[in-house]
Structures are given as C-alpha cells and as structure tokens.
Amino acid sequence: MGINTFSDEYTSPFPPARIFKASIIDSHNLIPKLMPQAIKSIEFIQGNGGTGSIKQINFAGDSNFNSVKYLIDELDEGTLTYKYTLIEGEALIDKLEKITYDVKFEPTPEGGSISKVTSKYYTKGGFELKEDDIKAGKTKVLAMYKAVEAYLLKNPDAYV
Numbered sequence: 001m002g003i004n005t006f007s008d009e010y011t012s013p014f015p016p017a018r019i020f021k022a023s024i025i026d027s028h029n030l031i032p033k034l035m036p037q038a039i040k041s042i043e044f045i046q047g048n049g050g051t052g053s054i055k056q057i058n059f060a061g062d063s064n065f066n067s068v069k070y071l072i073d074e075l076d077e078g079t080l081t082y083k084y085t086l087i088e089g090e091a092l093i094d095k096l097e098k099i100t101y102d103v104k105f106e107p108t109p110e111g112g113s114i115s116k117v118t119s120k121y122y123t124k125g126g127f128e129l130k131e132d133d134i135k136a137g138k139t140k141v142l143a144m145y146k147a148v149e150a151y152l153l154k155n156p157d158a159y160v
Contacts, residue, residue: 004121004129016105016113021159023148034147065090080105095127
C-alpha cells in the first residue's frame with residue numbers, strides 16, 4: 001500500500017466560523033440546494049453529523065458516480081477542523097483502499113479565511129496516483145466553496 005498526499009489552500013472573504021458552519025456543519029442541507037445539478041441529497045446513514053457519523057452523498061443523474069459514503073473522524077467547531085474518510089463508493093475504484101481528508105479553517109488578517117485541505121490517497125498494490133488524476137475532484141470541491149460563498153454574499157445574515 002502506498003500513500004499519496006496532496007495539500008491545497010482556498011481563500012475566502014468570509015470569517016472562518018461562518019464558512020465552516022455553511023460548508024461543513026450544515027452542508028447536508030445547504031449543498032443540495034445550491035448545487036442540485038451535482039448533488040441530489042446528503043444524508044446521515046449513522047449518527048447526527050458529529051464524530052463517528054457516516055454521511056452519504058447521492059449525486060445527480062449526470063454524475064460519474066451514484067453515491068459515496070464518508071466516516072466523520074473528527075468535527076470540532078472550536079478549532080474549526082474537520083477530518084473525514086471516504087469509505088465507500090465508486091470514487092475509490094479498485095486501486096484505492098480509502099481517502100482521508102483533513103480540513104482546517106484559519107483567519108486571515110483581512111477578516112476572511114484560509115481553508116487548508118490535506119488529502120491522503122491510500123493505494124492498493126503498486127498503483128501510483130498522480131496529481132492530474134485527482135484534478136477533477138479538486139475542481140468540484142472548489143465549485144462547492146464558490147457556491148457557498150455566493151450564497152453567503154447574497155444572504156448576509158446566514159450562518160453568523
């Protein structure tokens with residue numbers, strides 16, 4: 001088994017707590033409303049959204065995937081950290097054991113935030129994953145952040 005690690009940073013003009021609440025805490029309600037063309041629904045298969053919960057994302061009809069399941073390893077509103085593991089779904093293909101994500105929101109001096117994301121891909125056998133192989137996933141995550149930001153801009157009293 002090999003481990004491929006990728007790190008990304010996304011900046012936002014919104015304070016960390018606000019973007020965290022919208023994009024992480026209430027994602028199961030907000031994201032399907034903002035992106036119905038991509039996400040049909042997000043539901044909790046186990047738990048209520050806290051650590052140990054299992055979340056299933058059901059994709060819209062034109063997606064390459066039907067659904068994926070994530071285990072929430074850690075959700076801490078105090079430190080604005082979110083760690084989760086992709087445990088089931090077509091995204092794993094037969095060459096990946098699992099994918100873990102570590103997300104941390106930090107303030108910027110201007111009053112916005114930086115979202116730092118580290119993803120680890122646990123490969124099976126001698127499979128080698130290249131950064132180009134995961135570009136589409138990164139593009140979708142960025143589109144989600146941009147949709148949340150657009151919503152927050154239009155709704156200044158939401159998630160404050």
